[in-house]
Amino acid sequence: MTAAPYNYSYIFKYIIIGDMGVGKSCLLHQFTEKKFMADCPHTIGVEFGTRIIEVSGQKIKLQIWDTAGQERFRAVTRSYYRGAAGALMVYDMTRRSTYNHLSSWLADAKSLTNPNTAIFLIGNKADLEDQRDVPYEEAKAFAEENGLTFLECSAKTGSNVEDAFLETAKQIYQNIQDGSLDLNAADTGVQPKQNLPRAAENNGKKDCNC
Amino acid sequence: MPTPIQQHNRKEEEGEEAARLGSVIWVENEIHSIVDDLSLRLGNLGDGWLESSQTSPKYFEFTPIELHAITERLRLPEPTAPVPDVNMVADIGNTIDFLHRVRALKIRGQKGYVGTSNIVWNSLDMSLYFCKGLKALWIADSDVCRINGIKSVRETLRRLVVHYSMKKIKDLLFDEEDLEAGLMVEEMGTWKCLEEVDLSFNEIKTFDESMKLLPEVRILNVSYNSITDIGSNLAFLSSLTELDLSNNTITRIESWNEKLGNVKKLILSENAIEDLTGLGKLYSLEYLDVKGNNIQTLEAVQGIGKLPCLEIILLRDNPIRKLVEYRTKVLELFGERSSEVVKLDGRRPEPRELDTVRVRMALRKAKEEKEERERRRRERIEERIRYISGEDVSPNVSGSF
Numbered sequence: 001m002t003a004a005p006y007n008y009s010y011i012f013k014y015i016i017i018g019d020m021g022v023g024k025s026c027l028l029h030q031f032t033e034k035k036f037m038a039d040c041p042h043t044i045g046v047e048f049g050t051r052i053i054e055v056s057g058q059k060i061k062l063q064i065w066d067t068a069g070q071e072r073f074r075a076v077t078r079s080y081y082r083g084a085a086g087a088l089m090v091y092d093m094t095r096r097s098t099y100n101h102l103s104s105w106l107a108d109a110k111s112l113t114n115p116n117t118a119i120f121l122i123g124n125k126a127d128l129e130d131q132r133d134v135p136y137e138e139a140k141a142f143a144e145e146n147g148l149t150f151l152e153c154s155a156k157t158g159s160n161v162e163d164a165f166l167e168t169a170k171q172i173y174q175n176i177q178d179g180s181l182d183l184n185a186a187d188t189g190v191q192p193k194q195n196l197p198r199a200a201e202n203n204g205k206k207d208c209n210c
Numbered sequence: 211m212p213t214p215i216q217q218h219n220r221k222e223e224e225g226e227e228a229a230r231l232g233s234v235i236w237v238e239n240e241i242h243s244i245v246d247d248l249s250l251r252l253g254n255l256g257d258g259w260l261e262s263s264q265t266s267p268k269y270f271e272f273t274p275i276e277l278h279a280i281t282e283r284l285r286l287p288e289p290t291a292p293v294p295d296v297n298m299v300a301d302i303g304n305t306i307d308f309l310h311r312v313r314a315l316k317i318r319g320q321k322g323y324v325g326t327s328n329i330v331w332n333s334l335d336m337s338l339y340f341c342k343g344l345k346a347l348w349i350a351d352s353d354v355c356r357i358n359g360i361k362s363v364r365e366t367l368r369r370l371v372v373h374y375s376m377k378k379i380k381d382l383l384f385d386e387e388d389l390e391a392g393l394m395v396e397e398m399g400t401w402k403c404l405e406e407v408d409l410s411f412n413e414i415k416t417f418d419e420s421m422k423l424l425p426e427v428r429i430l431n432v433s434y435n436s437i438t439d440i441g442s443n444l445a446f447l448s449s450l451t452e453l454d455l456s457n458n459t460i461t462r463i464e465s466w467n468e469k470l471g472n473v474k475k476l477i478l479s480e481n482a483i484e485d486l487t488g489l490g491k492l493y494s495l496e497y498l499d500v501k502g503n504n505i506q507t508l509e510a511v512q513g514i515g516k517l518p519c520l521e522i523i524l525l526r527d528n529p530i531r532k533l534v535e536y537r538t539k540v541l542e543l544f545g546e547r548s549s550e551v552v553k554l555d556g557r558r559p560e561p562r563e564l565d566t567v568r569v570r571m572a573l574r575k576a577k578e579e580k581e582e583r584e585r586r587r588r589e590r591i592e593e594r595i596r597y598i599s600g601e602d603v604s605p606n607v608s609g610s611f
Contacts, residue, residue, distance in 0.1 A: 013290065013303060045284065048306045048340060063303040065290070075287040082289035083298055183297065187289075191253070191298050 008052055008059035011191035012172055014165075015080050017105050018090035019098040020069030023124040026155035027090065028066045031165050036156050043068040045076055053166060055173045062086075062169065081112035085189030086120065086168040091139075093123040093152060094131040099139065106146060114188065116181045118171040120149050122164050127154040244279040246292050246300040253304035260311055267346075269316035270308075274352050277317065277336035280305055281359075309340040319352035319375070332356065338363050345403075349375050354382040361385050364399055364423075369406045376412040380420035395419045402426060410434045410454070417443040425449060433457050433477070445469050456480050456499070463488035478503065479524070487513040495520050502527040508539055515543030522553045538566045545571065 016024045025047055029037045032049040047066040052059055065084075067077040081087070087109050091098040102121070109119055121143045123134065136152060143150035149167055153160040172190065175181035181188055259270065283302060291301040319332050332353040338344070339359030346369040349357070354376045364385065376382060388398045400423045407430050414435040421443040429452040437458040444450070445468070452475040460481040465488055470476075472494040479501035486500065490513030498520060505511060505528040514520060525531065525540065533539060541548040541559050549564050559567070 011298075011301075011303070013298065013301065048303070048310060050307050050310065063301075063307055065303070076285075079287040079289050083291050083301070187291075187298075189298065191301065 008061045009193055010058070010173075010176075011061045011063055011193065012085040012169060013083055013189040013191075014062055014064040014086040014088065014168070015084045016064065016066045016088045016090060017077065017081075017109065018069060018122075019092070019101050019105075020071075022069065022090045022092040022095075022098050023155045024069060024088075024090050025066050027088070027122070027124060027153065027161055027164075028064055030155045030158050030161045032064070034158065036158070042070065043073075045073060046080065051165075053169055055166070055169050058173065060169055060173070062165065078108060078112060081109060083187040083189045084113050084117055085172045086118045087113060088120050088122055088164060088168065089148070090122045090124050091134070092125050093134045093139075094125050094128050096133040099123075099134045102142065106148075114185075116172075116175055116188065118149070118168050118175070119147075120151070120164055120168045123150075123152040124155055126152040126159060127156045241279045241283050241286075242292065244276055245283045245302055245305065248276060248280070249302050249304040250300040252308040253299050253301070256304060256308040260308070263313065267314060269314045269346065269348055270312050271316040271318055274317060274319045274332065274334050274336055274356065277338075278334035280309075281335065281337040306340050310342050312341065313343055314346040314348075315341060315344055316348040316350070317352055317357070318348075318350045321351055321374075342366070345369065347371070349373070349382075351375065357382060358386050361387065361399070364401050366403055367401060368403050369408075370404060371408045373408075373411045376409060376414060378418060379409065379414060380418045383420035383423050395422050398423060400425055405429065405449075407431070417441050419443055422446045428452065430454070440466070440469060442469055445471055447471065451475065453477070465491070467491035467493070474519075485510040489514055490516060493518060497522045499524040500528065501525070504528065505530045508533065508543075511540060512543060515545065518547075520544075520552070524555055526555050535566070538563050538570070542567050542570055 016028060018024055020042065023040075025040050025043050026037050028047065028049045029035060029040070032051050043066060045068055049064045049066065050061060051064075052061045054060070065080045067073070067080055089102065089105050089109060091102055093099070106119070109117070113119075121139065123136075123139055125131075139152075140150055142148075149171065151160050151164050151167070153164055155161060172181065176183065176190065181190065183190060183192055263270070280302075284306075290303055291298040315338075317336075321332070332351075333356070335356050335358060337359030338347075338357060339362060342362050344363050344366050347363060347367055348371040350371075350373045352375045354372060360382070372382065383401065384395075385398065403426065404424060405426055405428050407424070407427050410431050410433040412435050414432060414437060416437065417432075417440060424447055426449050427447050428449050430447065430450060431454040433454045433456040435458055437455060438460060439462070440455070440460070444453075448471060450471060450473055453470070453473050454477040456477045456479040458481055460478065460483055463483060463486060467489075470492060473492065474494055475497040476489075476492075476495060477499040479499050481500075481503055483500060483503040484505060486505065487510065489495065489498070495514075495517050496519045498514065501524050505525065507530065511525070511530065514523065523540075530536060530540075537554060537559070540554060541552060541563060544552050548559060548567050552559065
């Protein structure tokens with residue numbers, strides 16, 4: 001975290017969803033830390049990450065909620081959908097079952113987010129081409145059918161990971177610009193930041209100089 | 211039928227339990243307002259505070275109630291922002307984001323009850339799980355047993371301060387998940403960046419096996435606790451150079467060279483130590499403070515005279531000070547080194563004292579040499595006698611006398 005990372009115009013809330021073990025936490029880690037996490041433990045409840053990106057010259061902070069894929073956390077996971085500006089729906093392209101469950105994840109996402117939420121489909125583990133279990137064309141067709149943007153990524157090599165997060169942000173930003181996303185509506189998942197005057201820093205009550 | 215006293219006791223117990231429950235119920239009701247308020251505030255001010263804390267480091271202070279509310283709120287299957295909050299300015303993401311980035315955190319509880327209520331301050335569990343970049347943690351007037359989720363803090367923390375909050379060190383250093391998984395201490399993750407630990411003003415009695423998790427700690431302050439015996443676990447602090455054990459109840463020092471490693475600065479003031487012989491092989495020692503103990507004789511300090519690096523020694527407020535010519539006698543223990551480096555009770559030896567020491571040393575040397583000459587002369591006489599009486603035929607004894 002270096003010089004003045006704090007001047008941004010919006011906060012976008014993202015969620016990452018998908019079956020257990022598809023690599024959601026690794027995608028988040030790759031995006032926020034630019035590193036691959038080899039022995040990633042199962043997420044309990046929820047993980048969190050942020051990064052500030054730039055879209056069309058505007059700085060935007062992404063607050064990303066990485067949910068647990070395990071069924072037993074479904075109730076908690078569902079509660080994070082509301083007010084998400086972007087949803088990354090992840091499957092593992094070497095495990096067909098994770099792809100087959102997408103319709104259930106998508107149903108959740110459609111019913112629990114608002115109509116403007118940008119939903120992005122990610123086929124993870126693209127580095128394991130020889131173990132591919134889901135053809136690219138098939139997933140592409142599924143995405144088009146359901147109005148999703150689609151990319152195959154690798155959290156391990158980092159390929160396309162950046163793009164998935166940035167493309168989603170571009171879509172959201174575009175929606176704000178063309179007015180299809182009304183910032184005064186409820187649960188848009190976008191927090192506008194009126195660049196606050198410096199005086200706001202002096203919230204003396206909580207400062208402690210010891 | 212219970213006696214009035216029994217009744218009274220039971221009433222008190224019930225009262226305590228009710229107070230605990232009372233606090234839990236009260237906080238459960240307030241979780242949302244506490245967290246929403248925090249999130250709103252941190253959304254507005256968090257970035258600015260974090261930015262200014264980078265140029266002038268400072269602690270951000272939370273109460274245990276706030277941390278508890280955040281922890282509990284995350285367990286609830288509820289949306290991240292409160293319902294009528296259109297722009298999500300009170301989204302809990304703001305709070306988590308802040309915890310994620312804050313570098314110095316202070317948790318200040320309070321003993322007893324909250325205000326005039328029956329709510330016990332330190333009965334609330336809290337998790338530090340989302341603190342991913344914490345360098346300094348300060349805990350005061352809380353109960354470390356209530357602090358969980360230290361797994362991420364363990365990766366980044368450099369400085370730890372705990373006052374009035376701890377009975378056993380492992381209550382904080384062990385991760386409850388590791389314990390639940392049945393891990394041995396050797397299998398647990400270490401506090402890999404922790405260098406400075408101040409646990410003064412607690413109720414610590416021993417250095418438990420959690421010391422194995424602190425391989426990088428250089429400075430450890432455990433003053434004002436209840437330590438009688440340091441045990442053998444401090445030896446696991448392989449980077450330790452400064453140890454403050456003042457104001458404890460230590461009475462004996464035994465082979466501390468085996469228990470401490472390469473400590474350079476050792477503060478033992480205000481204990482009940484009588485003898486320093488057990489420090490005699492702690493060759494790394496440069497600074498020794500044993501003020502306010504029960505050291506009475508020159509023999510009790512003799513061992514430290516041979517420590518090759520010792521430069522500063524504080525012996526004030528010990529009965530030994532009543533010895534005639536105390537300073538010169540102690541200085542004399544350091545032999546030749548007394549003139550070079552040693553500073554006793556905050557004062558370098560004066561030339562007059564050094565003269566005394568030198569004269570004494572010369573006298574002693576002369577005496578020793580005289581004794582040695584005398585001893586050799588006797589030996590030769592005895593050998594001669596044996597030779598003459600035909601018991602020995604050594605060719606070396608042809609000398610004259």
